[in-house]
Amino acid sequence: MGKPPFERVVSLHGAVVLRVCRAVLGAHDAEDAWSETFLSALKAYPELPADAKVQAWLVTIAHRKAIDIVRARQRQALPMDELPPRESPLGIPGGGHPEVLDAVGQLPPKQRQAVAYHYLAGLPYKDVSELLGVTPEAARRAGADGVKALRAALAETPRPALKGTSR
Amino acid sequence: MKDSQMDTGPLLPDGLFAGLTEPAPGTLERLHDRLAAAAAGRQLIDVSYRTVDSPLGRLLLAATERGLVRVAFALEDHDAVLQALADKLSPRILEAPSRLDNAARQLEEYFAGTRRSFEVPLDFALSRGFRLSVLEHLPHIAYGSTESYADVAKAAGSPKAVRAVGSACANNPLPVVVPCHRVVRSDGSFGGYLGGPEAKRILLALEAA
Structure with a gap:
């Protein structure tokens, strides 16, 4: 038996990729990044080795698409892997805790990416470091600093229901 | 298709990302439809499929660019049929109903007794x-x-x-x-x-x- 139908890839990984795109780009651009990611993935899918880790592959594509989108938005050239801080973060339409997304958006880009790729997508720090072009130690530090900063930011504005499940 | 939980990796303590884990209801469905439309526009779908209800139970309809390539009864297990299509034709398979609207409408007319022959392009790629x-x-x-x-x-x-x-x-x-x-x-x-x-x-x- 070969690779599953691509439809199955979308149903298995669509939610995780969306979460990563929202954390990295914010809710506003996340849907464009999601669409571009799965279009690219569909195109390349027949050539993907059968034993490849599909989720990590998708996150790698999403990372590149996020950079493309930021570049297109900025017009002027940015360093390849830099995301700007988000000046006016938008909430998650229709649900969730916008303030969590806001807090993620206030992190420096490397921390935001490290938190998204490691904690949301489950990539090992070795893979995160390759995506970000930094050492594994630097990736690990960015992730840990990001989580620490997030916790501090959220503690400043006390709110209900940050523990446990959201619904 | 059924979902199975994939590795979610290290979980943040304190449910820190609880608010990020669930998209608004309907978001993924909407994104899926948008993907299917864009992929069809760029001719990236090798096999489109949809299901229709019929007096014979739910039928799976699948089409290539050339035409209708597969009709399958629920008895055959639609997931298994789609996997076989991925193996034999291409894994670029998406649920994309629009390419199959015509076939679905003709089947509906057939089961209603108002159609006696089908006028849809057929792809016999699975038979020799x-x-x-x-x-x-x-x-x-x-x-x-x-x-x-x-x-x-x-x-x-x-x-x-x-x-x-x-x-x-x-x-x-x-x-x-x-x-x-x-x-x-x-x-x-x-x-x-x-x-x-x-x-x-x-x-x-x-x-x-």
Whole structure:
């Protein structure tokens, strides 16, 4: 038996990729990044080795698409892997805790990416470091600093229901 | 398709990302539809599919660029059928109903008794050789009439290949549309059917009405 139908890839990984795109780009651009990611993935899918880790592959594509989108938005050239801080973060339409997304958006880009790729997508720090072009130690530090900063930011504005499940 | 939980990796303590884990209801469905439309526009889908409800239960319809390539009964297990299409044709498979709107509408008319023949392009990519000759003959059996396996063997050019006609019908990738249900035993009994004997009875009764 070969690779599953691509439809199955979308149903298995669509939610995780969306979460990563929202954390990295914010809710506003996340849907464009999601669409571009799965279009690219569909195109390349027949050539993907059968034993490849599909989720990590998708996150790698999403990372590149996020950079493309930021570049297109900025017009002027940015360093390849830099995301700007988000000046006016938008909430998650229709649900969730916008303030969590806001807090993620206030992190420096490397921390935001490290938190998204490691904690949301489950990539090992070795893979995160390759995506970000930094050492594994630097990736690990960015992730840990990001989580620490997030916790501090959220503690400043006390709110209900940050523990446990959201619904 | 069923979801199974993949590795979610290290979980943040304190449910820190609880608010990020659930998209608004309907978001992923909407994104899926947008993806299907964009992928169809860029000709990135090798096999589109959708399901339709029918008196024979839920049917899977799948099409390539060339035409309808597969009709499958629930009995055949739609997930298994899609995996077989991925293996034999291409894994670039998406649920994309628009390419199949025409076939779905014609099937609906057929089951309502207002359509007697199908006018949709067919892709016989899943069949070859003698089986293909058999399938190409079947649409010539008129609505409401039947032929025996021996008749079909003769028409397909191999009068002795009666059993091979049986296996060609049993492996028809396009049941209902390519009417293998109109092939019955010489003694008039129905013979087998890949959608089950009851499905064959329903189809012949529909056409006899």
